[in-house]
Amino acid sequence: MKRIINTILAILFTATVFAQADLLQKANELYTKEQFKQSIDVYNQILMTNMESPEVYFNLGNAYYKTGQYTLAILNYERAKLLAPDDEDINFNLQVANQKVVDSIQELPGIFVVRWWNSLVNSQTTDGWAILSILSFVIFLTMLGFYFFAKTSEVKRITFWSGCFLIVFTIFSWSSAAKQKSRLVNHSEAIVMQPTVTVKSSPTETGTNLFVVHEGLKVKITDKLGDWVEIKLADGNKGWLLLESIERI
Numbered sequence: 001m002k003r004i005i006n007t008i009l010a011i012l013f014t015a016t017v018f019a020q021a022d023l024l025q026k027a028n029e030l031y032t033k034e035q036f037k038q039s040i041d042v043y044n045q046i047l048m049t050n051m052e053s054p055e056v057y058f059n060l061g062n063a064y065y066k067t068g069q070y071t072l073a074i075l076n077y078e079r080a081k082l083l084a085p086d087d088e089d090i091n092f093n094l095q096v097a098n099q100k101v102v103d104s105i106q107e108l109p110g111i112f113v114v115r116w117w118n119s120l121v122n123s124q125t126t127d128g129w130a131i132l133s134i135l136s137f138v139i140f141l142t143m144l145g146f147y148f149f150a151k152t153s154e155v156k157r158i159t160f161w162s163g164c165f166l167i168v169f170t171i172f173s174w175s176s177a178a179k180q181k182s183r184l185v186n187h188s189e190a191i192v193m194q195p196t197v198t199v200k201s202s203p204t205e206t207g208t209n210l211f212v213v214h215e216g217l218k219v220k221i222t223d224k225l226g227d228w229v230e231i232k233l234a235d236g237n238k239g240w241l242l243l244e245s246i247e248r249i
Contacts, residue, residue, distance in 0.1 A: 078218065106234070187221075
């Protein structure tokens with residue numbers, strides 16, 4: 001009985017994969033034929049099957065951009081960037097789409113070392129860092145074996161320092177993978193989806209009006225209380241707005 005169940009699950013999984021591949025091919029063909037609205041429907045069907053990939057979000061963003069739905073384009077470019085942070089095409093199209101945003105927020109200049117570190121971490125995906133971590137640890141174990149069985153001091157010295165470097169790199173790559181995974185799971189960033197939103201000083205309608213933001217703007221969620229979320233802009237300004245006015249990346 002267990003074998004039969006496993007066989008059925010395998011068949012269902014294979015059928016799902018082929019169905020998703022057919023949908024992706026159909027969506028890409030519709031996009032190529034400039035039938036953008038139809039391709040949007042099919043790309044969203046793919047996402048409803050839990051098939052998330054940078055390609056699907058990127059193509060969906062392109063289709064939204066072609067139909068003039070710039071806020072939805074930005075949202076999907078950001079989701080594609082979340083899965084492939086160092087992809088040049090995604091970053092370029094996102095930059096172009098952001099030119100359609102009304103708000104021009106000047107990002108606070110960060111410390112160079114912090115910016116460099118974040119750039120390094122974002123150079124690989126979660127899976128990429130995890131694979132590098134595993135490979136590095138396997139090579140470290142190999143170096144450890146050479147160290148114990150080496151007959152000369154020169155070989156011991158080389159393998160010792162190589163092992164030190166590899167274990168440090170293993171820890172770094174593993175922590176980078178964990179950080180990238182945290183970004184995917186926590187969804188702490190969002191896009192403003194409504195044309196105009198007034199940001200309040202407190203999570204109530206009677207709160208003092210602080211400033212106004214417009215659709216397409218990227219914000220960071222720092223707190224949540226009921227139907228309200230506290231957001232932080234790139235320039236450091238903070239305030240509260242209704243959860244329904246944004247969509248998490």
